[in-house]
Amino acid sequence: MPTYRAPLRDFQFLLHEWLNIGQYKDLPGFGEVTPEFTESIYSEAAKFATEVLLPINQTGDSVGSKFENGNVTVAPGFKEAYQQYAQAGWGSFTCDPKYGGQGLPEALNMPITEIISACNVSFGLFPALSHGAINAINFHGSDELKQTYLPKMVSGEWTGVMCLTEPQAGTDLGLIRTRAEPNGDGSYNITGTKIFISCGEHDAAENIIHLVLARLPDAPLGVKGISLFVVPKFMVDNNARNTLSCGAIEHKMGLHGSPTCVMNYDGAKGFIVGEAHRGLKYMFTMMNEARIYVGMQGLGLAEVSYQNAWGYAHDRLQGRGLNGAKVPEKPADPLTAHPDVRRMLLTMRSFTEGARALAIYAALQVDISKKHPDKEVREAADNWVQLATPIIKAYFTDQGSEVTNLGMQVFGGYGYIKEYGVEQFVRDARIAQIYEGANGIQALDLVGRKMPQGFGKLLRSFFHPATEFVAKHKNNPEMADFTKPLYKGIDSLQKASLWIAQKGMANKEEAAGASYDYLTMFGNVMLGFVWAQIAEIALKHKGDPFYEDKLKVARFFLNKVLPKHYGLLATLTGGVKHMDLPEAV
Numbered sequence: 130m131p132t133y134r135a136p137l138r139d140f141q142f143l144l145h146e147w148l149n150i151g152q153y154k155d156l157p158g159f160g161e162v163t164p165e166f167t168e169s170i171y172s173e174a175a176k177f178a179t180e181v182l183l184p185i186n187q188t189g190d191s192v193g194s195k196f197e198n199g200n201v202t203v204a205p206g207f208k209e210a211y212q213q214y215a216q217a218g219w220g221s222f223t224c225d226p227k228y229g230g231q232g233l234p235e236a237l238n239m240p241i242t243e244i245i246s247a248c249n250v251s252f253g254l255f256p257a258l259s260h261g262a263i264n265a266i267n268f269h270g271s272d273e274l275k276q277t278y279l280p281k282m283v284s285g286e287w288t289g290v291m292c293l294t295e296p297q298a299g300t301d302l303g304l305i306r307t308r309a310e311p312n313g314d315g316s317y318n319i320t321g322t323k324i325f326i327s328c329g330e331h332d333a334a335e336n337i338i339h340l341v342l343a344r345l346p347d348a349p350l351g352v353k354g355i356s357l358f359v360v361p362k363f364m365v366d367n368n369a370r371n372t373l374s375c376g377a378i379e380h381k382m383g384l385h386g387s388p389t390c391v392m393n394y395d396g397a398k399g400f401i402v403g404e405a406h407r408g409l410k411y412m413f414t415m416m417n418e419a420r421i422y423v424g425m426q427g428l429g430l431a432e433v434s435y436q437n438a439w440g441y442a443h444d445r446l447q448g449r450g451l452n453g454a455k456v457p458e459k460p461a462d463p464l465t466a467h468p469d470v471r472r473m474l475l476t477m478r479s480f481t482e483g484a485r486a487l488a489i490y491a492a493l494q495v496d497i498s499k500k501h502p503d504k505e506v507r508e509a510a511d512n513w514v515q516l517a518t519p520i521i522k523a524y525f526t527d528q529g530s531e532v533t534n535l536g537m538q539v540f541g542g543y544g545y546i547k548e549y550g551v552e553q554f555v556r557d558a559r560i561a562q563i564y565e566g567a568n569g570i571q572a573l574d575l576v577g578r579k580m581p582q583g584f585g586k587l588l589r590s591f592f593h594p595a596t597e598f599v600a601k602h603k604n605n606p607e608m609a610d611f612t613k614p615l616y617k618g619i620d621s622l623q624k625a626s627l628w629i630a631q632k633g634m635a636n637k638e639e640a641a642g643a644s645y646d647y648l649t650m651f652g653n654v655m656l657g658f659v660w661a662q663i664a665e666i667a668l669k670h671k672g673d674p675f676y677e678d679k680l681k682v683a684r685f686f687l688n689k690v691l692p693k694h695y696g697l698l699a700t701l702t703g704g705v706k707h708m709d710l711p712e713a714v
């Protein structure tokens with residue numbers, strides 16, 4: 130069975146040394162955020178995840194959820210684990226204290242999200258979707274809806290699910306057909322079929338609250354005519370079963386512990402959230418957090434894959450070091466004696482540690498954008514979050530897949546064998562590139578919406594601090610290993626931004642064709658900037674192995690991974706117009 134140790138030291142370093150989170154103690158929820166507090170919560174989260182969630186991860190995969198007569202039974206151990214999770218209060222961590230939440234910062238929740246995703250990504254979907262549904266009701270629902278649903282959702286007694294997709298409406302939600310007929314008493318009858326609904330039906334909690342996108346009879350066509358409804362599985366006033374049912378669960382490549390449901394609504398009673406026809410807009414206001422969460426799935430799986438690959442590479446003896454035996458007393462050297470195995474391990478580690486830093490920074494910016502008293506500071510944080518969200522979602526999940534594949538490669542043939550557990554990471558990671566807006570759609574969001582916004586003000590929220598950082602260290606020889614490659618990365622990214630902006634005005638299809646390379650380049654350079662900042666701190670603690678390792682990994686990322694921007698710039702600006710190529714070869 131794979132093992133996992135939560136990177137507790139790294140969490141502490143990032144929160145308290147790099148971000149100096151104590152400086153925000155006057156913001157709501159930040160008062161208690163001391164090193165002692167975070168150490169104790171992450172130790173507890175790690176204990177829960179490794180003792181309860183990790184042991185059921187492989188059976189979650191091999192047995193999965195079961196569907197019978199419209200009922201879904203969760204995989205063995207999942208119900209008990211969910212109840213322990215809810216009782217311990219993990220689900221209410223960042224929720225509004227008005228409804229029983231603990232009101233703690235999102236930044237503090239990121240490490241917990243990573244730990245859970247690493248130990249059991251399928252399990253993580255149950256609370257994650259609830260979180261999305263809680264936010265939808267809390268941000269946009271009436272007081273009555275909030276009072277009726279939030280306390281039990283926040284306590285975890287009820288779960289929540291997000292029901293957008295229909296057979297003909299995936300990326301293009303304007304094609305949604307599910308109907309909502311007003312009953313005249315403030316409620317609506319919802320009729321239609323939703324597919325691919327994660328945790329849409331299950332037996333782990335006593336009620337499931339569906340957040341359903343549907344059209345009112347007078348709705349305009351397209352995305353502007355969609356409203357959002359709360360549709361409970363059991364009615365709250367009399368516990369009667371609502372007329373919604375699960376028609377089937379999907380048989381998938383991975384994520385078997387999370388039931389993916391076909392949901393039928395046959396005149397099910399629902400209640401509108403906010404105003405009519407604004408449902409999609411409401412969904413989009415919650416996208417940032419949901420997308421960052423999906424990015425965390427990539428990171429969590431990458432981390433657990435890295436840790437197991439690292440352990441295996443130290444134990445497995447094959448061949449000898451090229452410059453002589455590393456461990457002559459043994460019949461062969463460990464895999465770590467080989468430069469190519471080091472390449473794989475360092476590629477993995479330089480992603481996970483850099484991405485962890487970026488994720489916690491992103492969550493802190495989310496907190497600041499909501500809670501800071503100064504409007505300008507809130508806006509600046511929001512600009513950065515808007516820009517970084519599609520990058521985090523797509524880059525983290527692409528790299529997450531890549532890293533889990535590298536993990537399997539380090540294991541050689543054993544990696545391909547189920548018993549070792551690392552091929553599950555590859556299968557579980559794959560979906561994150563597709564759902565919550567496929568990664569190609571994230572790239573279009575970056576280029577089509579985020580780049581032009583406010584004449585490039587979102588772009589400036591990255592370029593300004595990054596170029597200032599490079600300028601600040603211009604005459605610092607110790608930082609040259611980090612800032613020189615970073616400078617080149619920023620330069621390529623600026624050239625790419627200009628190219629896309631110019632093409633975008635002349636020919637949108639050409640800009641769209643370059644968007645994926647651009648997003649990948651942006652992710653690389655963002656991580657490069659993070660690594661350079663970490664190196665700046667690490668240089669102050671030379672001789673301490675934790676910081677020495679940081680310097681080595683930073684050097685690797687900035688000099689071995691980041692330079693991919695040269696190739697990306699070349700392909701991006703290469704002048705090949707995708708739409709001029711034949712549709713079928």
Ligand SMILES: Cc1cc2nc3c(=O)[nH]c(=O)nc-3n(C[C@H](O)[C@H](O)[C@H](O)COP(=O)(O)OP(=O)(O)OC[C@H]3O[C@@H](n4cnc5c(N)ncnc54)[C@H](O)[C@@H]3O)c2cc1C
Nearest residue numbers: 291292293294299300325326327389564565566567569570
């Ligand atoms: C395991 C699983 C869990 C899921 N959970 C949920 C859930 O809980 N709730 C929910 O509502 N949905 C859920 N989904 C649905 C998921 O969000 C969709 O599958 C996803 O949005 C893509 O839609 P689609 O599958 O119809 O693909 P399509 O929209 O048909 O897209 C196919 C491909 O074409 C590309 N494409 C489509 N349109 C464009 C365009 N305009 N420009 C460029 N490229 C484009 C896409 O990027 C993609 O690569 C889940 C799906 C799975 C498999």
